[in-house]
Amino acid sequence: MISQEPFRDPRLLDSLFQAIRSEAELAGRRFSFMEVCGTHTHAIAEAGLRRRLAPRVRLISGPGCPVCVTPVEYLDRAIALGRLPGVRLATFGDLFRVPSSRGSLETAAAEGLRVEVVYSPRDALTLASAHPEERVVFLAVGFETTAPAIAATLAEADRLNIRNFYILSGHKVVPPPLRLLASDPELALDGLLLPGHVSVLTGWGIFDFLAADFGLPSVVVGFTPADILLGVLELVRQRRKGEARVTNLYGRVVRREENAEARRLMDRYFTPIDSDWRGMGVIPGSGLALRSEWAGRDAGLWPVSLPEPIEPAGCRCGEVLKGTISPPECPLFAAACDPDSPVGACMVSSEGTCAAWYRHERYRGEAAP
């Protein structure tokens, strides 16, 4: 394993800030870049990079938190499924406290809903095998990083002939919303910091369209402060020279080619569908549904009655997710909405933009951009 220590060396970070400043001064203008991935948002906030980069470089947080972009209707359905007789839900922790139209999985659990927080879909499969009398439904939410693991678990369920394991797929893929954001005139992005983990699975070649179709410099980076600053430096440089390429600065783990085994598994179990993103609406081909031959595993096909979906009143998660406002511009931020009593999903998930700002940046007195 490569030690992360050198990537946090204060002297290295200082020289990177210096280099970015010089490049930006040479260019003689300001830049807006979006970090797509929620883990980047968190890392940027944790290291305090945003303020040191301002005002020359503005970092805008993107829609890269899978829980946050999951529409409220998904959770409504999950809770309704959990109320069916003999059903036990299994979920990643991020989803547990996210508000639905009526309460969260956490509050429903207190009222008797059977729901287990697991670290891995394999744990959900173990639950199913331990409770053959129940139907165990795994709440499958995530991006390209999670989908192959779910697919592998489905393959394992078939291999072990565990019939009482089901999923409710809320999976999404990253490239389609980037197409929308890249061409959004309101955002007017100058470049993109691309998700490092997703790229491990998809390969960075999948993002070629950002440079080719939209002329946007884009860079795949890792998650330490030095990785991120190096990415910003690369974007500023490309802009100054009038270039637009996709560059991979995360060569420690990311290749141009996709992970073929992960792709094979995903294609075996999932098929692209149009999918609803909170804040952005329905985006063609941006979701993953179970293929029809696996309908027997698809809890999404079970008939349940759903409440009218209600977004939390006053919550501006949608605009935060799209990057058109920063969290402190939402009147609920740190007032009616905090991680202990979250109003919107962005304040719940550790990758959520509001949670990252609340946890790491709320004393920095950052002015809204």
Next chain:
Amino acid sequence: MTLPDRILLAHGAGGRKTRELIEELLLPSLSNEFLATLSDAAVMPRLPKGRPALTTDGFVVDPPLFPGGDLGYLSVCGTVNDLSVAGAEPLWLTWSLILEEGLETSLLRTCLEGAVRAAREAGVRIVAGDTKVVPKGKGDRLFITTAGLGVVPPGRDLGDHRVLPGDVILATGPLGDHGATIMASRHSMSGAALRSDCAPLNGLISALLASGAEVHSLHDPTRGGALVTCHEVCARTGLRMVLEEAHLPVRPEVAALCALLGLAPVAMPCEGRALIWLKESDAARAIEALRSHPLGRGACAIGRAEAPRKDRSPVAMRTPTGEERPLDLRAGADLPRIC
């Protein structure tokens, strides 16, 4: 007469089986003149000069065996450490067991041996105990409760009331080893080079205090790790605590596990580390004294106490970029995350 492989309800009923358990398993290991009488209470000699200090703690760790220790070893260390950070010299402990029917006798034996080893390392004696057995399903294998009595020597006064703005905060070694080890064991992550830091701290703390450094307060960052400890000191002193991320001693394997599970090393429990608040000009001397002890080799400064500021978080981390970020107390346990 040999004990069965598993604990029976009868072992807690007070009759012959209970006596067998005590006489065949517990007494031979624990034996000392105070315990040996098996009377209702251990009657102890007069306390050394100073102020008595008394503490108690319950131990319910799952799993009860982990790399670097076991529930028995931990149960003695925990109480010894609570006394030690209060400035007391630990003397006597009680050791009380709640066993679940069906518990493997070998597991009990291992934990007993662990407790005996910890007591020997700490130079304390287990002078009283109790054994109860609860029906299967009413407990989780083995719960241990300890109480400890020690004495704060005359003239020694440690506590948060003495912490001053400008005090340096030291850690006696890498943070989070215990918490990360337990997490890894729970999730069956094998092959990891993780090991609990669990250890009795009284010797290390004696060495520190003998250095003559002006120590103001000591804490053992157990549940909630250094994060919770700093919040507690902050609440009691009204000062703010600022930690330096670049100086925080975290082993790469602990950092990696935390990164994987989305946890903060600063919030991971330790069972053999102390945090020390002391006069800034004495920090170097204190670090030297700590490093000369086997349990303090990794001692270093991690931050300082500062005068409170309205516009800043009461507990904060200074990042390698020189920015500060707030370190909040979380409402509950950290939840595992998606990616």
